[in-house]
Amino acid sequence: MVYSSLLFIYGFLPVSLILYYITPKKFREMMLLFLSAAFCCMISLYFLIFIAVFAAVNYIFMHLISRSRRNEKLSAVPLAVGIIIDLVAVFAFRTEFFTWLHRMIRAPEGFYPVGISFFALGAVGTLIDVYKGRIKADRNMVRFALYIMFFPRLLMGPLLRYRVFTNILSNRSESLSGMGVGMTIFVKGLAKKVIAADNLYMLYTAARSGDVSEISAVTAWLGAVAYILCLYFELSGFADIGTGTAYLFGLKFPQSFNYPLFSIRMKYFAARWQSQVTQWLRRYITKPIYGVCSKRLLREIVFIMGWGLFGFWYTVDLGGTVWGILIGTAVIIESRLLKKKIMNFTGMIYTFFTVVILGVFLSGDSLGGSVRYLFAMVGGNGILADADGFYLVKTYIVLLLVTMYASTDLFRNLMTRTGRNKVKAAVMAVSPVLVLAILMLCTAVISYSGSSDMLLMKL
Amino acid sequence: MMKLTSRITALLTLAFIAVFSAMTFFGRKRDISPEENRVLSKAPELNAGELYDGRTGEKLDRYVTDHFAGRNRWLVGSSLIQTELSESIVNGVYVSDDRLISTDDKGITDASAMAEIFDSFAENYDGMVYFAAIPTSAGVYGDVLPGHIVRQTESQQINALYDAMDSDIRKIDAYNILKMLKDNYIYYRNDTKWTSYGAYCVYKTVIQKLGFQPNSYDKYSIEHVTDNFRGNLYNRTLSRRPKADLMDIYEYHNGAEVTSCIVVRRDGINAEGQIFDREKLETGDKYSMYLGDSVPIMRITTSANTDKKLLVIKDDFGDCFVPFLLQHYSEITVVDPSVMSGKLSDYVNADDYGQTLFLFGTDSLSDREMMLKITP
Numbered sequence: 116m117v118y119s120s121l122l123f124i125y126g127f128l129p130v131s132l133i134l135y136y137i138t139p140k141k142f143r144e145m146m147l148l149f150l151s152a153a154f155c156c157m158i159s160l161y162f163l164i165f166i167a168v169f170a171a172v173n174y175i176f177m178h179l180i181s182r183s184r185r186n187e188k189l190s191a192v193p194l195a196v197g198i199i200i201d202l203v204a205v206f207a208f209r210t211e212f213f214t215w216l217h218r219m220i221r222a223p224e225g226f227y228p229v230g231i232s233f234f235a236l237g238a239v240g241t242l243i244d245v246y247k248g249r250i251k252a253d254r255n256m257v258r259f260a261l262y263i264m265f266f267p268r269l270l271m272g273p274l275l276r277y278r279v280f281t282n283i284l285s286n287r288s289e290s291l292s293g294m295g296v297g298m299t300i301f302v303k304g305l306a307k308k309v310i311a312a313d314n315l316y317m318l319y320t321a322a323r324s325g326d327v328s329e330i331s332a333v334t335a336w337l338g339a340v341a342y343i344l345c346l347y348f349e350l351s352g353f354a355d356i357g358t359g360t361a362y363l364f365g366l367k368f369p370q371s372f373n374y375p376l377f378s379i380r381m382k383y384f385a386a387r388w389q390s391q392v393t394q395w396l397r398r399y400i401t402k403p404i405y406g407v408c409s410k411r412l413l414r415e416i417v418f419i420m421g422w423g424l425f426g427f428w429y430t431v432d433l434g435g436t437v438w439g440i441l442i443g444t445a446v447i448i449e450s451r452l453l454k455k456k457i458m459n460f461t462g463m464i465y466t467f468f469t470v471v472i473l474g475v476f477l478s479g480d481s482l483g484g485s486v487r488y489l490f491a492m493v494g495g496n497g498i499l500a501d502a503d504g505f506y507l508v509k510t511y512i513v514l515l516l517v518t519m520y521a522s523t524d525l526f527r528n529l530m531t532r533t534g535r536n537k538v539k540a541a542v543m544a545v546s547p548v549l550v551l552a553i554l555m556l557c558t559a560v561i562s563y564s565g566s567s568d569m570l571l572m573k574l
Numbered sequence: 575m576m577k578l579t580s581r582i583t584a585l586l587t588l589a590f591i592a593v594f595s596a597m598t599f600f601g602r603k604r605d606i607s608p609e610e611n612r613v614l615s616k617a618p619e620l621n622a623g624e625l626y627d628g629r630t631g632e633k634l635d636r637y638v639t640d641h642f643a644g645r646n647r648w649l650v651g652s653s654l655i656q657t658e659l660s661e662s663i664v665n666g667v668y669v670s671d672d673r674l675i676s677t678d679d680k681g682i683t684d685a686s687a688m689a690e691i692f693d694s695f696a697e698n699y700d701g702m703v704y705f706a707a708i709p710t711s712a713g714v715y716g717d718v719l720p721g722h723i724v725r726q727t728e729s730q731q732i733n734a735l736y737d738a739m740d741s742d743i744r745k746i747d748a749y750n751i752l753k754m755l756k757d758n759y760i761y762y763r764n765d766t767k768w769t770s771y772g773a774y775c776v777y778k779t780v781i782q783k784l785g786f787q788p789n790s791y792d793k794y795s796i797e798h799v800t801d802n803f804r805g806n807l808y809n810r811t812l813s814r815r816p817k818a819d820l821m822d823i824y825e826y827h828n829g830a831e832v833t834s835c836i837v838v839r840r841d842g843i844n845a846e847g848q849i850f851d852r853e854k855l856e857t858g859d860k861y862s863m864y865l866g867d868s869v870p871i872m873r874i875t876t877s878a879n880t881d882k883k884l885l886v887i888k889d890d891f892g893d894c895f896v897p898f899l900l901q902h903y904s905e906i907t908v909v910d911p912s913v914m915s916g917k918l919s920d921y922v923n924a925d926d927y928g929q930t931l932f933l934f935g936t937d938s939l940s941d942r943e944m945m946l947k948i949t950p
Contacts, residue, residue: 116631116635120635120639121635121638121639121642122634122635122638122639124591125591125594125595125598125638125642126595126598126634126638128591129588129591129592129595130595132588156625156631157630157631157634158628158631159625159626159627159628159630159631160622160625160626160627160628161626161627161628162628223626223627223628224627226627226628291580291581291584291585292576292577292578292580292581292584293580294580294584294588295579295580295581295582295583295584295585296580296583297584298583298584298587298588299580299583302587310659314659314660317660317661317663318660321661321720321722322722324722324723325722502721503720503721503722506720506721506722507720507722510660510661510662510720511660511661514659514660543576543579544579546579546583547579547582547583547586547587548586550583550586550587551583551586551587551590554587554590554591555590556655558594558648559648559651559652559655560652560655560656561652562639562642562645562648562649562651562652563649563652563664563665564639564665565635565636565638565639565640565642566635566639
């Protein structure tokens, strides 16, 4: 079951809201765990068992680390074993080298633990935090299990540290206006996924259907732009749906994407793109290494490697790693070369183009293919534009312009920063109707197949 | 103010979700959808094995989708929105004002493997084998599709199949006949299949190969039985942009009459069949007016003054084609392997027939499993 399906929106979500709100406050955390278990069970019972075992193993290791903490060397053993188990769990399903393991744990044919890249990182982070003494090992099993399998963040939901999550959980406040905010975020995310991302995906596949040595420059550019926009709308859409759903239960999650595509500098792009995951990598991997590097150059290399790791986390192959390294390098070069002042507009154009061009590496199957594709983008095939390219431009121009506008912060600024009260009042007045209308639109779009599960990457 | 707006948003959207979810839960469930012309899925039964590997979840997903309150209206809306948002492609069907065209790349993928099946039939058969591969509407009108929908053209597919087939099989080039006539009403606007007129045009060539003089067009009286036919491409899009289609019955007067028509139904029981089942025009499956519901075997005897017998092995394309053959044979047996449960030899002895005609659309020539049923 994915969030962008009729079963979730019109079946699971209303039922779980009713069950949650009729439960006395004292037992609501238990209820959330029960609902999350039901969600996992609707994916498959095996998945529920898998994730429950995963949570239990991590719970045990967390306490082993905590018990042996007086002796630092001794406590490193359960830490290392725990991290290895978690990483093996990730690689077992995201790469093809562990098929024997699938047989060993008797995984059903085609089983993929959705969201494993997220909840495994969360578990590893928690183990490290306990080891370092930043947090105490939580005795509360319900909370720990909920941290791993809380259904609004299970699929690509925001990656949160254990303490952040438990703070949000403890400070939750259920209110009708909070639910309104939640529904707005939810519908926004749904529209991002089923209207923007899915149609951009069509453009991306259409542009990529031709032979890379024959496509025109225009088609190649369309494919590259569509890919990066589609990726943004897909990842941030899912994150928004998750965040919105969490709001409905009174949990105020932070956002993962802060309009990164049209930042005015690469630095800001790097800071705003899926910030929870990049922050995780900084906290647990690059920051400890920074501590031992005094030279600026060394620190910069560590920064670039951190981004390389992030790219690797996306695709688990060379292409993604190269993408990450290039993004990191671009940020470093920028910080060395670029003067402090740059015009906003020029900066936006330059950031967007850099991101689009580098995105080719993330989307390509092989490095050679990506280079061939870049060659086509500069007109290396000797064709600048052809009938196919014109057709795609003509058909998709509205979608592209609208989605590009939507990936800037212009609309949000219009709402929040406008001084004119009339504009504010007008936006306020139409927004409930607008949210409802978009919800209906999205429902219509997914009505045929019942869900939209086209995905650029499986995380 | 902000809070008030949020509250109104919450009430509006949650009420909307609640209403549609209640209507879906408690609404009356239909078994079939006439608009989509298919059987809707049934509620999944709880069983440990299916729950374990996730099939229950998938079935539940299908069930809620199929029985979602107001599904047909949502689909119509979806079709309208989709064509505005991006390309005019809805669920793999290209929508234009003139016609709907399938963009699926489903054709003869492995020509030599397919050809082997028909060769092995011909080797073990005493009579003559004739073969007509019929392009779908996408094959004839596909040139209006956007260039990025790469597909091997159907003429290439058919040529590859014919080249791979044994030379003893007499092949009929339906593609070029139909391609030449593409400005006529030879294909339905809302279906992948040909019209009766399209079938007639190919019949003229086929029947000459089979050794007869074709009946001329003016000998038929043509009855438009409905002007409201929307076929399988409509079922996938619910788009009413092209006009609805006409369905015709070609009646040949002063000729041979059908003396008996016996079908073997899917459950193996014999029953009375009909060449034109007009009751089907009132259902969502109007195309079944030709030869009625799909059955494995239909045995037609006529009063034609000849002792020639013909075996026709066909898919849906054959339904409106078979009536043209009735004037020339005293007995025709029509076989539809797609609904046959066993082998062809379980139903008929092919050697009783002097001639066998294969007539398939290119879309079913990809189905190897189905075709294997005709091998001895």
